[in-house]
Amino acid sequence: MRLNGEFSSGEEEEVMEKSEVGTTPFSGQKVVVGYALTAKKKKSFLQPNFISLARSKGIYFVAIDVNKPLSEQGPFDIVLHKLSGEEWRDIIEDFRQKHPDVIVLDPPDAIQHLHNRQSMLQDVVDLNLSESYGKVGIPSQLVITKDKDSSSIPYEVTKAGLKLPLVAKPLVVDGTAKSHELFLAYDEFSLSELEPPLVLQEFVNHGGLLFKIYIVGESIKVVRRFSLPNISKRELSKVAGVYRFPRVSCAAASADDADLDPSIAEHPPRSLLEKLAKELRHRLGLRMFNVDMIREYGTKDVFYVIDINYFPGYGKMPNYEPVFTDFLLNLMQNKCKKKLTV
Structure with missing residues (x-):
């Protein structure tokens, strides 16, 4: 097989x-x-x-x-x-x-939930983290289903009131390289070059930095990655078309050792991450995943989740070996405790 x-x-x-x-x-x-x-x-x-x-x-x-x-x-x-x-x-x-x-x-049905970019982020929309030292949401987005014709995408974008530029992502995440192809659209008419089904997200300026938040059971590790630079209104007025860009969050270049503006590089508050991880573990029914998060440029506590991935590349997480080993042992210890209480 x-x-x-x-x-x-x-x-x-x-x-x-x-x-x-x-x-x-x-x-x-x-x-x-x-x-x-x-x-x-x-x-x-x-x-x-x-x-x-x-x-x-x-x-x-x-x-x-x-x-x-x-x-x-x-x-x-x-x-x-x-x-x-x-x-x-x-x-x-x-x-x-x-x-x-x-x-x-983890349970296959729970994993499947993350294979659709529309359903994966809905759990973030439903969260209320207002008392956790920050605001977490998702960028304004629009789902273009398979039955839609590419030529209708500009009309759908205008009707939805989305602001350019837009990040275009395949709707289905199936583990293939194609499902991680990302595009940046500077003008709505060029959107007709894209092939549904897909998700269109408003691009949020975030200082060219992305936070990869690795979750392994109760453990939370944050790694900073270089991302797309800010886009000014002046640049937006001069550039047109749809441009393919690499899978930014998986870039090998870590930003952890870079000399960055502290207002950009500062990690999201620990209390916010703990609350977010706890809520997502419960809502998703998963114990191993990572969250791609950005901070809106010019703010201190406004964050956006742009992707959630199951069983990500833990090999790129610093010191993943003891974290994962402890995780497996804790699972067994909890299992034994439950047996003793039955």
Whole structure:
């Protein structure tokens, strides 16, 4: 069975050989994590330092063979997965129902919620964080569905009252490179060059800096990334067309060590991030995701969430190894506590 073109298979080199499994300081038992990841995700996430630290804590990773029934593999304490496709969603959901004692990260229906840019941000719209030292919202946006003709986009934008420039993003996030293609539109008539379905968001000047907020269970880590520079009214009046730009939030260049204006570089208030993470964990039903956030230029406490991603590139998060190892151990500890109270 091939899922989304690439997958981890039992025929590949496993991170753990069965003969290597020993005991762990965690209640005298090993913690076995079955994983179903694309080859790219496996390479970026299961790095040698992480595997070594996890083993020292009694955590072992085993590749799930997608060519065999999942129920016949293991036994697993935790299943970690990021494969796309309806077939895989059915497999993992069936496994969850039949093996409620296994921790599955995360429920496929909850993950699917983030595969649509309209639904992913609705939970942010519904939040009330007014008492958390800042305001969090989303940019004004418009969804152009697949049944709309490209030539009608300028009319739809005018009717919605959106202000230029606009960021255009594919509506569906399916893990492919195409789903992360972003465009910046300087004039509404050039919007007819775009192909629905898509989301149009008003561009918010943010000083060329984006905050990637990594959430792993209760842990929150913030990384600053360079982003698109501010666009002046003068520039807007001189430039026309639609321009493709790279996936800014995944740029390798970190802004954490750059000499930046403190008013731009200052992290969002910790209390705001803790409240935001707590609310989104509850509303999304997810434990591993990241939030792309910007601060409106010229303000101190006005923030916008522009994207939410499930199981992001944790390998780019500083010191992700101990954070993720502690997360997995905490999951097992909480599981044991629940068993003792039953």
